[in-house]
Amino acid sequence: MTAETQKSSSYELLRFTTAGSVDDGKSTLIGRLLVDSQGIYEDQLDAARKVQANRGGEGLDLASITDGLHAEQEQGITIDVAYRYFSTPRRKFIIADTPGHEQYTRNMVTGASTADATIILIDARIGIRPQSRRHAYLAHLLGIKHLIVAVNKMDLMGYDENVFNVIREEFGGFCRDLGIKDLCFIPVSALQGDMIAKRGDKLNWYDGQTLLTTLETLEVYKRSQDLMLRFPVQLVNRPRQPEYHDFRGYMGRIESGEVSVGDEVIVLPGCRKTKVKEIVSFDGSMQSARAKQSVTIVLEDEIDISRGDMIVGTTYQPRIEKEIDAYLCWMSEKPLQAGSKYLIKHAARTVKGVVKQLLHSVDVNTLEQNEAVESLGLNGIGRVKIRMQHPIVVDDYDSVRETGGFIVIDIDTNNTVAAGMILQ
Amino acid sequence: MRVEIDSQAATSGNSAGQIYLAHLAQLESEAIHIMREVVAEFRNPVLLYSVGKDSSVLLRLAQKAFYPGKLPFPLMHVDTGYKFPEMIQFRDQMAEAVGARLIVRRNEVAIESAMHPNVHGVARCCGALKTTALLEGLGEHGFDAAFGGARRDEEKSRAKERIFSFRDEFGQWDPKNQRPELWQLYNGRIHEGESVRVFPLSNWSELDIWQYIKQENIPIVPLYYAESRMMVERGKHLIPVDDNTMLQDDEVAKPIMSRFRTLGCSPCTGAIRSDATTLDDIIREMTVVTRSERETRLIDHGANSMEDKKKEGYF
Structure with missing residues (x-):
């Protein structure tokens, strides 16, 4: 957590997931991102050093930072989706760290369901594995728009540009055939820290951005979504206090689009048309609200609405x-x-x-x-x-x-x- | 690359022509959505109110979620008898200010038997005063969903916990057999006797909590602010000196400018040396601090103790 973090108390949120096989160095990569962005505290690092010493190793095992449960430390693998957090002055990041072995595909799908981007790790020594293709396919199936392929362990291949190019050529073709449009390849060494948060001095032939800068600058927010109002009603708010005797508000989160007071809306599946009378919040009434905001909407007409109904705009109907x-x-x-x-x-x-x-x-x-x-x-x-x-x-x-x-x-x-x- | 936005006007911003909702607004909205899902799908929810900073945020989010209605669930506090007097006073004030029903649970038998962490060990003391009192409280009132203020960034085993954390009829957590949690579609279906623990603050960091407390002007227990307090240095820890402190022979109590980063039971909650007397000071301190907040909790040490306690039914 850098000093700059504090100056801007408001920044974007980016959720991403990481996918890789057991030995591709995924935990090391996440450990590296956390350490280099100061997303981890010294006592947590000390604990990781102790684990390494107990195993007979020396120094810091980056991977052990993310091992949570007993069974994982025993087996040296990640069992379940774990969530990690770090911030830079530009963004707050939520990582869904998902295991790569086959029996845990469901965890990758779970992590991917809320992610804006996926990092797929490929071991430079081995190249593309069946799992790499599976991860790209699942990320695409789950609608992740941005795919970042980190070709890891470049240090073990002498930082050879050709190794990187061969993987990029082959895997790039596969991803484009799937229909993945936003795709980028980054050569990295998670262990040495090259091209993660810092460029290092071994990969000068690569002219793209570091992994962290890529994550900081991905465009996540789409204008097109603004057009389609989707407001699923979670609950009907009828307070029991006498002063709100006639109050009837519809509580929910705007999943897409935006809504303003006076807008004509349709309540589905009953297809009743009405207008937005008020958007109520604890902090005062609002003129308008938009995607991802949880609000309470009051409508002009008395319509029978219950949990599960959806308030939508008059264009772009579901x-x-x-x-x-x-x-x-x-x-x-x-x-x-x-x-x-x-x-x-x-x-x-x-x-x-x-x-x-x-x-x-x-x-x-x-x-x-x-x-x-x-x-x-x-x-x-x-x-x-x-x-x-x-x-x-x-x-x-x-x-x-x-x-x-x-x-x-x-x-x-x-x-x-x-x-x-x-x-x- | 360095984006700065005035914190006063910051529910949203504009980056590269794209409109976005700022991170605190997104976290707030996510938590409200979660709380509403629980109220919609469960018969009898309760908010586990532990009086700390995270609970303060949780309580404010609950107010926001159901405004202009009042909280549609009671608060429950597990009082171990070792809570700081400032916490008890603050708890009662907040419950009244919010207009919520407050249930206080104490394991009186264990409290009367003078259960103490230094005598009986931390695991046994926590098990009796916290876990037992909590499980009995949940059981007696028939609560089927309990909100907690835990955050995933606090501790390793919490990083793997779901937002809706399923518990069997013994209130226990099985980390290897958790329900997949997809999108923001929470599965709230349970059988009779089973329950869920729900963590609306899962995705918040300690810094997010402090920034939100500042942004929303949320009241907190004064123990979070630095002042000169009587402390004893025990190993790496600064332990507050009160009636519950068992001073060892070579230990001397002395006034130290300090504050608490987390609040628990007085014998097990360490303070930190600090000059932070305002929220701005605390936020500034957060950005340069190099140790994690759980380090001040004596209960978390020993191999994986949080994981073990959680399996037993602890929050």
């Missing part, structure tokens, strides 16, 4: 669907069976749904589609048709993540068993 076509990432040991019933939680509404059809599964290593498929197992990805008990108000996941994504809940165990992304 779809009201009883049947959806979607990709699922299956996250449970108990496989998906076509014909089974589940609970679907989408925006602020939970409804029953039956998986009518499993159209195909996707092999995440080859990206081949398999149509002769009857069930999806843990970490399986497939395209399905789901019929809902009641219609839901949806967008394509690609246009609005918040109203295009859903989770699948097992009716019996209550576990979250899948992540879903709605298609056109």
Whole structure:
């Protein structure tokens, strides 16, 4: 935490995730980012040094900074998604640190679901692994716009430009075929610190930005979203105090777009038109509010609105669907069976749904589609048709993540068993 | 590269022509969204109010979430008998000011038996005075969701905890078997007897907390501000001297300009040397401090003790 942090008490928030195989040096990279941006305290560094000494090593093992649980330190691997935080004068960063081994694909999907960017690590000595392709595919499937490929352990390859270029050529082609547009490659040594927060003096042939500068300058906020108002109603606010006897406010978070007092809006799925009378907040009434703000909206007309309804603008309407076509990432040991019933939680509404059809599964290593498929197992990805008990108000996941994504809940165990992304 | 925005006008900014919501406004909105989801999906929530700075922020966020309504859940404080008198006084004032119902839980049997960390060990003392009192309180009132002010950046095992942290019927946490948490779609479904702990401040850092307290003018316990206090130096720690302090033979109490970075039980909460008497001072101190806040909590030391306590049902 630098002295400059304090001067600007307001800065942007960027969420990113990291993906790499067990030995690609992902924990070391995160440790390096935290240490070089002063996102870690000395007593925490001391603890990491002690761990290293106990293992018979010397100095600081950057990776052990991010090992949280007993089992991880025993096995030397990361078990679950861990969240890390650091700030620079420009941005606050939230890292979802997700494990790379195959059985934990669900954790990568979890981390990616809220991320603006993904860093994929590739070991310069080994080059592209099947997991690298899988990570790029999952990042793309989860709608992450920015992909950063960090070619790590350049120190062990003599900082050779050719090694980097070969990987960039091959993996770049693969990513572009997937449809990933915003893609950048950075040669790094997480262990030595080259091209992470500082450029170092070994990679002078590389003329791009350091990893940290790249993270600080990615453009995250899109204008196009401003056009489509999406306000799922979480709760109806009817205070019990006598002075608010006639008050009826709709509480929720604006997931996309913006809204102002006087705007004409439509309440879905009932399709009732009305106007915004007031936007109420603890800090006083507001003239307008926009994406990501949690507010309470009061409408002109008395309409029967309850949790799960959605207030939208008069242009760019979402779809009201009883049947959806979607990709699922299956996250449970108990496989998906076509014909089974589940609970679907989408925006602020939970409804029953039956998986009518499993159209195909996707092999995440080859990206081949398999149509002769009857069930999806843990970490399986497939395209399905789901019929809902009641219609839901949806967008394509690609246009609005918040109203295009859903989770699948097992009716019996209550576990979250899948992540879903709605298609056109 | 260096962006500076006036903190007074800072709910939003403009960067490279793109409009964004500033980080504190985003964190605030996320927390409000979480609290509303809990109230929508649970029968009987409660806010675990521990009187510290994070609890102060949590309480303000709860007020904001349900405005103009009052808090739709009570506050519960687990009083170990070792809380600083300033904390108890502050707690009662805040509950009244906010108009919330306050439930105070104490493990009277353990308190009467003079349970003390220096005598019985930290693990046993915490287990009896905190975890047992908490689990009994939750059970007796039938609370199915409990808000806590824990942040993921505080401690290693917390970094892996979900925002909705599922607990079995014994109130226990299984770190290897957590529900995946996707987007901001929280799964609040539980069976009878099970519960969730909910952490709306998961993504906040200590600095975020202080910046928000300043921005929102949130009242905090005066112990956070530096003044000359009677302290004893014990190893690396500065321990406040009061009736509960067991002074060892060679220890001498002396006045030291100091403040508390976190507030817990007086025998186990260390102070730091500090001259920070205002919020601005504290924020400035935050930006140059080199040690983590949990270092002042004697309960966290020993290998992975937070992980173990959490598995038992501790927050």
